[in-house]
Amino acid sequence: MTRSWTSSVDAHLDWTPGGGRAELADAVRAAIRDGRWRPGAVVPSTRALAHDLGIARGTVTRVYTDLTAEGYLSTSQGAPTRVATAGAEPRSGPPVTSAGREPRWNLMPGRPDPSLFPREAWLAATKRVVQRTPNETFGYGDPAGAPALREALAIYLGRSRGVRADPARIVVCAGFTQAVALLGRALRDLGSTRMAFEDPSFHMFRDIAAAAGQHVVVVPVDDDGLRVSELDSPAVVVTPAHQSPLGVTMAPARRTALVRSGAIVVEDDYDGEFRFDRQQVGALQALAPEQVVYTGTASKTLAPSLRLAWMVLPRALVDPVSEALLSSGARPSALDQLVLADLISSGAYDRHVRRCRLEYRSRRDRLVAALPRDLPVRGISAGLHLVLPLPLAAEAHVPAAAARHSLAIQPLSRFWVGPAHREGGVVVGYGASTRHAFGGALAALLAVVHELTG
Numbered sequence: 001m002t003r004s005w006t007s008s009v010d011a012h013l014d015w016t017p018g019g020g021r022a023e024l025a026d027a028v029r030a031a032i033r034d035g036r037w038r039p040g041a042v043v044p045s046t047r048a049l050a051h052d053l054g055i056a057r058g059t060v061t062r063v064y065t066d067l068t069a070e071g072y073l074s075t076s077q078g079a080p081t082r083v084a085t086a087g088a089e090p091r092s093g094p095p096v097t098s099a100g101r102e103p104r105w106n107l108m109p110g111r112p113d114p115s116l117f118p119r120e121a122w123l124a125a126t127k128r129v130v131q132r133t134p135n136e137t138f139g140y141g142d143p144a145g146a147p148a149l150r151e152a153l154a155i156y157l158g159r160s161r162g163v164r165a166d167p168a169r170i171v172v173c174a175g176f177t178q179a180v181a182l183l184g185r186a187l188r189d190l191g192s193t194r195m196a197f198e199d200p201s202f203h204m205f206r207d208i209a210a211a212a213g214q215h216v217v218v219v220p221v222d223d224d225g226l227r228v229s230e231l232d233s234p235a236v237v238v239t240p241a242h243q244s245p246l247g248v249t250m251a252p253a254r255r256t257a258l259v260r261s262g263a264i265v266v267e268d269d270y271d272g273e274f275r276f277d278r279q280q281v282g283a284l285q286a287l288a289p290e291q292v293v294y295t296g297t298a299s300k301t302l303a304p305s306l307r308l309a310w311m312v313l314p315r316a317l318v319d320p321v322s323e324a325l326l327s328s329g330a331r332p333s334a335l336d337q338l339v340l341a342d343l344i345s346s347g348a349y350d351r352h353v354r355r356c357r358l359e360y361r362s363r364r365d366r367l368v369a370a371l372p373r374d375l376p377v378r379g380i381s382a383g384l385h386l387v388l389p390l391p392l393a394a395e396a397h398v399p400a401a402a403a404r405h406s407l408a409i410q411p412l413s414r415f416w417v418g419p420a421h422r423e424g425g426v427v428v429g430y431g432a433s434t435r436h437a438f439g440g441a442l443a444a445l446l447a448v449v450h451e452l453t454g
Helices: 020-033 046-053 057-070 119-132 147-161 175-189 203-211 252-260 315-328 334-346 348-370 398-404 435-453
Strands: 003-006 012-015 170-173 194-199 215-222 235-238 264-268 292-297 309-312 385-390 424-429
Touching: 012 020, 020 057, 046 057, 119 334, 119 348, 147 170, 147 292, 147 309, 147 334, 170 175, 170 315, 175 203, 175 235, 175 264, 175 292, 175 309, 175 315, 194 203, 203 215, 334 348, 348 385, 348 435, 385 435, 398 435
Parallel strands: 194 215, 194 235, 235 264, 264 292
Antiparallel strands: 003 012, 170 309, 292 309, 385 424
């Protein structure tokens, strides 16, 4: 039976002990042809390979000499033997690309400016964590998340968002997408299989809930937020502080009615740190901690690629969600969790959020001032996006106009589910561009608006 032998430099060979020189030469050829021994790579010395395979060094030397003559290996005086280019592995075909070019300017919603990531603060926190953290911390760890992060979050969320958080009821997960999947699965296992979403809302989260076993329904949103009187589901996902995408804030009477509805409320506080007016809007969770699941994320404050989010759970959901997390097998990096905990505890995270808030508020003000005065805007009190209402007939021309000006932007109609209350417009994400590119993106947007309304 063929066995896989590994040398001291991880040279994997399919070779049968005792097979002789010819079979060894075939095994090396095969390793080169299928890419395990890559072109230009140093091959094991004759002494090392002979020792690992348990054969005479002279046998390996003769095999190398033969393969050099065939062009598989190359040798030079005083240098190690390397794989020659003759045996390069087959290349994949060119990647499939879209016919058009990527837009030059980006105003897509739900995206922060990647250039604002606090590189120096993150690097300094990483260094501190690596130097001070005990070795055992880098093991598998607590499935619910690093204790240091959960403790830091409990303090931070209580101070900044008014959340009533106990570290034992916080579960760290890989983004809000995983939070929806875990909650959908946990509620399903508890016998609850109907989940409501706002209309309009982001389609991906509805799809994830459906994949987790939930029957998804929608409830319309108006200027006061979710129409709670039309809610008829045991669970509902809402964005009460800054409705996504319309940007309205849920009215106090609606907030009270929602927590009195008896439904499990999933509060998506996706951009709660970026409030621009003086009226602070605390988390809904504080009204009913045993009924509201508070969810937050570092995607808008730091970077989406970190895949760091958290849930503050009612007591009855801690075990079901933890079990769902264990079965999923997906968890955010423990090192990233510890670094975020350090940033929060040191105050660096607060300082970074304040800098980002000032930057995004400046962009919002610049955007609003540049738009035609007769064009109303919505959702400007917070967050990284606003809505420009347009007639549905005008919105239909947005994709073509945006393409002409190389602008990535999202029509509002993409967020609606039901036809009854559908409105037209565009959702402008002023956080998506880097700082130096925002001027160009704004100019492109104004050109599109002029085409649609001029």
